[in-house]
Amino acid sequence: MKKTVKLDKDTKYTKIQELTYELKVSNVMTNKVVTVTPGKTIYELRELFRTNRISGTPVVDKGKLIGIISIEDFIKCLAQGEMHTLISEKMTKRVKTLYADEPIIHAVRKFDQYGIGRFPVIEREGGKLVGIITKGDIIKGLLKKLEIEYHQEEIHRYRASHIFEDIIADSTSLILKYNIVGKDFNKAGECASGLKKTFYRLGIQPDIVRRAAIATYEAEMNIVVFTEGGRLTVSVEPQQIKIEADDSGPGIPDIKQAMQPGFSTASEWVRELGFGAGMGLPNIKNCTDKINIESKVGKGTHLETIIYLNNNA
Amino acid sequence: MTLKEIKKILKAEVIIGEDYLSMEVKMGCASDLMSDVLAYAKPDALLLTGLTNSQVIRTAEIVDIRAVCFIRGKKPDERTIKLAIEKNIVLLTTQMPMFESCGRLYKNGLASRLVKHK
Known part of the structure; x- marks a missing residue:
């Protein structure tokens, strides 16, 4: 909101x-x-x-x-x-x-x-x-304070949304990193929430922010549910957003199977929280333009997704 | 449909957000599965759910849902309420079960629409 x-x-x-x-x-x-x-x-x-x-x-x-x-x-x-x-x-x-x-x-x-x-x-x-x-x-007093805060927010937003125009380089990439704590359900979703706010400040289109936030949230949920923790690395470039989720958890034995809507290995307590119905990865796929998963059982999983910023591309 | 009308139709009680009852919701969405909400809900929808944990609020925040109504008289815990306050999400609770809540809202003209994100 x-x-x-x-x-x-x-x-x-x-x-x-x-x-x-x-x-x-x-x-x-x-x-x-x-x-x-x-x-x-x-x-x-x-x-x-x-x-x-x-x-x-x-x-x-x-x-x-x-x-x-x-x-x-x-x-x-x-x-x-x-x-x-x-x-x-x-x-x-x-x-x-x-x-x-x-x-x-x-x-x-x-x-x-x-x-x-x-x-x-x-x-x-x-x-x-x-x-x-x-x-x-x-x-x-209230009006004055509101005005000051509004101004500051406008300046923040202006600066953030022009960051790519202001940087002179052959290619520019803004990297955002988030640490995800495993098994901590109260914190689950904080990365996605922070990312969403940041994307708005960067002036990214609302529907893209939404897709990125949903994909990130599901990826974050997977890490919280199945692993002891992991990292989220988001690279924002003028043409695309790349979201990478890495963990050193149990790994996925059969990725093709995991991509099937409804396939789940989540335990009962996860289902009680409203997740674990086997919709996570399919949801991520639906929200992004490209998805790639590499996983080794016992080693961990690397999920990489890309959302193109220019829809005509 | 405004939250005020919804409150009346569902005979609901406002847990937080009494000041926002003039807010308009565009559609209804009922699920206990947050992944489905993430996949199908539209912004500015009302979410009806039997789940009361903080992930309901997180999910609502991510998909721009601004009001949640808990069914069958369920009430969320302190932490969930606190998170909802932080994220500016209105919380209602109704004694009616899910089926009846949906039925009444639909009958009174609240839309339902499935939208995929891409």
Whole structure:
């Protein structure tokens, strides 16, 4: 699903969820906090709010956060003709705060929970006021981060997909090597997964990426199921992709038989995992343009397949 | 057909991916044999299966399947769910058996098509 890392609607949503855990309050908050002292009057807030274009501010006394006052408090005072009362009398005293090192998901939840517009941000140690955060700050912070990541991915993709044009040589081949751990079913498929991502970055056509990924996955499965481990070597050239799988496992006694759909020597536990029905090698053959298997019983197997990149060839 | 409709038709429960239910699937594919899924499934299909191990997710990832529905009330283990989250694959589970699940989806218009890769 994350095939292209392009930010389509679905991906963006989870990316944002991910970022809300990754980003800290300190990454998105406003550092320069406008504060007031409790001895000022409500009337004086007017100028402060107007010039700074803000709608609320922490009340600080001798460096200590003692309350918060917002434009709503201001309006209430205006309605009741209490413009000259002191801020200390009208402010909210029990201030809800956030720590600078909390992930912004905490901030998102607190905004939901309390329905207020802003939280002063304090240091966990010492409680010093270091910033203020609004929903707007969170949105801005997320968008900025998304943009940066999107740019980086675009640059990666651009560089990767132009690699062959940038290299001057009589022939170019990009070799990717993967180690496959035998009998480890939880890791099985990781090589194919990594390869798929890499191929997309290289700008290879989606249907070819798919065929290569399926062939690699089946080859990887064979190595995991039947051997103690092996190697996958993928050579990407301008005209073709060559996938080689090598192992020092038991070997295949009769390759022709092994290529028959449905022929299998896999044990029951492999079948329980959804494989071992004798479709592996036939699947690889169907997905690739050329296949060659060399195997010696007791020595190991060498599987070589080629997928042509230029379909007209 | 959207996952939301599928959820309704199969009376399914969402294991993960509640936010993706507006996603559209183009065809259905039902198998416990992952090699067959690799050979025949189309991208953006819904996979119905009785298997619950992590290879289901790997297979789905390789062939661009974005949603898997487990049948007969089966639920995958923690590791499989974690892998599905990582790979952005929606997981559903229905109490219905495979035959009934397929029948209901087919009757409601979900397509089935065999496609070879070459």
